[in-house]
Amino acid sequence: MTPAAAIETREGTIVFTDLSGFTEFTALRGDAAALSLLDLQERLVREQIGDSGRIVKNLGDGLMLWFDEAQDAVRVSIALQERFEEASGEDDEPLWVRIGIHFGSPVLRGDDFIGHDVNVAARIVDLAAPGEVLVSEACTAQIEAPLDGVVFEEIGPTIMKGIPEPVPLYRVMRSWDA
Amino acid sequence: MGTRFPIPEGTRLRVLSVSARIEVEAKDVQDMEIEPGGRRVEVSDDKHVVETRTRSTNLKITVPEGTSVSVGTVSGHVSLKGRFGTVKVSTVSAHIEVDEAEGDVDIRSISGHLEVERCGGRCRANTKSGRIEIGWVGKEVRAQTMSGGIEVGTAGQGDMELRSISGRIEVAVDPGRHPSTRLKTLSGKAESSLPPGSDFQIKARTISGSIRVEEG
Numbered sequence: 001m002t003p004a005a006a007i008e009t010r011e012g013t014i015v016f017t018d019l020s021g022f023t024e025f026t027a028l029r030g031d032a033a034a035l036s037l038l039d040l041q042e043r044l045v046r047e048q049i050g051d052s053g054r055i056v057k058n059l060g061d062g063l064m065l066w067f068d069e070a071q072d073a074v075r076v077s078i079a080l081q082e083r084f085e086e087a088s089g090e091d092d093e094p095l096w097v098r099i100g101i102h103f104g105s106p107v108l109r110g111d112d113f114i115g116h117d118v119n120v121a122a123r124i125v126d127l128a129a130p131g132e133v134l135v136s137e138a139c140t141a142q143i144e145a146p147l148d149g150v151v152f153e154e155i156g157p158t159i160m161k162g163i164p165e166p167v168p169l170y171r172v173m174r175s176w177d178a
Numbered sequence: 179m180g181t182r183f184p185i186p187e188g189t190r191l192r193v194l195s196v197s198a199r200i201e202v203e204a205k206d207v208q209d210m211e212i213e214p215g216g217r218r219v220e221v222s223d224d225k226h227v228v229e230t231r232t233r234s235t236n237l238k239i240t241v242p243e244g245t246s247v248s249v250g251t252v253s254g255h256v257s258l259k260g261r262f263g264t265v266k267v268s269t270v271s272a273h274i275e276v277d278e279a280e281g282d283v284d285i286r287s288i289s290g291h292l293e294v295e296r297c298g299g300r301c302r303a304n305t306k307s308g309r310i311e312i313g314w315v316g317k318e319v320r321a322q323t324m325s326g327g328i329e330v331g332t333a334g335q336g337d338m339e340l341r342s343i344s345g346r347i348e349v350a351v352d353p354g355r356h357p358s359t360r361l362k363t364l365s366g367k368a369e370s371s372l373p374p375g376s377d378f379q380i381k382a383r384t385i386s387g388s389i390r391v392e393e394g
Contacts, residue, residue, distance in 0.1 A: 020324060021343035024385045028365055094364070094385055096341065126288050127268060129304035129322045130341055155284055156266030157194050157250035166194055166250055169268070 009105040013073035013139060014118055015053075015065040016125040017045070017080075020096040022061035037093055044083045044095075048076050056112060062125075066113065070103050070142035077101060077133045078150060078172050085131060098132060100125030101172075103139035120167060123160040133172040140170055151175045180213035180238070185228055190263075191241055192229040195251040199236040204243045204260030204277075211240040244280060264299070273308070291326070300336065309345070327387070331394050332378075340382040347382045350394025361389045 019041055026034035038061065045055065045063060053067035053076060067073035077099045084095040102124055104117025120136065128134040140152050152170035159166055191210065193200055212219065212230060217237075220229045230237070236254075241247070246263035249256050253271045264281035267274050273290045276283060282299035285292050291308040294301060298316045309326035312319065318336035321328050327345040332338060334355025340347050346366075351357060356375020359382075361368035366388035370380075382389045 021385045024343050025364070028386060094383070096343075126306070127286055127304075129286070129302075129320070131322075131339075132304070154266075155286070156248035156268055157192055158268045159194055159196060159250045159252050159270075161252050161270050 008108045009115075010108050010113070011103075011105045013053075013067040013070045013101060013103045013142075014106065014113065014121040015067065015073050015077060016059075016062060016100045016121050017041070017065070018059075018062040018098045018100075018125050018128075020098060020130040021094055025094055037095065040087060040093060041084070041095060041097065044087065045080060048080050048083060052076060064113075064118075070101075070139045071145075071147055073101050073103075073139070074133070074135060074143065074147060074150060074172055078174065081131055081133055096130035098125050098128035098130055099134070100128050101133065101135040101139050103136065103142050120160070120163060123163060124167070124169065127158065127160075127169065135170050135172050137168040137170065149175050179215050180211045180240075181215040181217060181219070182209045182211040183219070184208060185210045185242070185245075186225055187242075188226065190227050190246040190248060191239065192227055192248045193237065193239070193250070194229070194231040195237070195249070195254060196233045197253045198232045198234050198251070199254045199257075200232075200239075200249055200251060201237070201255075201257045201259070202239045202241060202247055202249075202262075204241050204245060204258075204262050207240060207242055210242070210245075213238040246281070334378050337379040338381065340380070342384045342387050344386045345384065346387045347384055347389045349380060349382065349389075349391045351391065353393055357391070359391060361391070363387060363389055 052072040056064040056066050084097045088095045102121035106113035106115040106117045124134050151173050155169050157166045158169045243261050244263050248266040251269045256274045258276045261278045265279045265283045267285045269287045271289045274285045274292050276294045278296040280298045283297045284302045286304040289307045292303045293311045295313045300318045301315045303310045303321040305323045307325045310321045310328045312330045314331040316333050319338045322341040324343040328340050328347045331350040334351050355377045357378050357380045359370050359380045362383045365386045368389040370391035
């Protein structure tokens with residue numbers, strides 16, 4: 001019997017972004033405009049992340065991000081939505097992005113992460129609306145002190161395909177929007 | 179025959195299901211009744227939440243009018259009949275139907291249609307592929323779908339943010355209310371038959387669909 005290979009896990013926060021309507025936008029405006037939209041998304045993400053996290057990989061019309069600290073993931077994500085909205089209004093670019101956040105201990109595979117917690121984060125972004133940030137309770141539980149100007153609103157119990165236990169989710173909002 | 183038990187006023191019903199059809203009816207009763215009977219029901223320590231779970235057994239639950247309800251499911255129709263307090267439903271692929279909520283509504287699905295007859299509070303509806311129909315909403319609305327149309331009737335007492343990737347957006351505004359409008363479509367026609375005003379704001383955006391705002 002072959003011994004199981006040692007696996008290295010890392011505790012931290014996984015963020016998925018997903019650009020809505022990318023296929024339709026590409027069909028209407030062409031590949032060059034689509035590429036420009038993706039570049040805009042990535043540029044804004046890089047600017048906003050700074051040193052608090054990193055882009056793990058590009059997923060076509062979305063990105064997978066990693067943050068060691070849950071509060072950094074939440075702060076960056078909500079600031080990103082504000083920048084996406086600003087860019088959508090100014091440039092007539094539909095930068096309609098959904099964001100899902102989950103905290104866990106995924107398996108490190110080179111620079112990438114895999115495992116159950118990555119799957120949960122991917123399911124969370126599926127339920128988010130464009131312009132919205134959804135976060136799991138596993139992530140909010142890591143945030144000890146209140147975040148300035150940020151509130152979490154429970155969206156109710158959520159059962160996700162392939163995930164046996166319910167995942168309580170919260171919408172991240174600016175306190176003045178709550 | 180179902181299981182019947184009294185619940186204190188202000189109790190929230192929470193239902194978790196994998197693939198069952200969930201039907202909750204709010205009626206002029208004092209007790210909660212769950213059919214089929216004999217199901218396990220958990221009550222939170224503070225008595226504010228009553229929770230029941232099912233994998234695939236369809237549930238029919240009766241609650242007092244004004245009860246707040248949360249439902250989480252993967253598939254299986256979710257139907258809320260009667261007048262509720264606040265409503266929160268999330269599902270992967272089920273259709274969601276809500277008769278009336280006195281308070282806020284938050285319903286979301288990945289691939290299901292969403293219908294709300296009447297919402298007295300704020301209404302959020304989000305689906306990836308399905309249509310959204312909101313008969314009348316008293317306060318703010320945020321409704322977003324990727325492939326499907328959006329129809330909303332509004333009292334004109336709260337701002338509206340509507341977004342569809344490939345579907346028509348139609349807004350009916352109660353008489354006498356005059357919105358400021360920001361209507362944007364990349365390939366369709368956007369029009370409002372209402373005189374411009376500042377009572378509330380309608381922000382509607384679509385990539386490949388038309389937008390129409392009119393008196394309802």
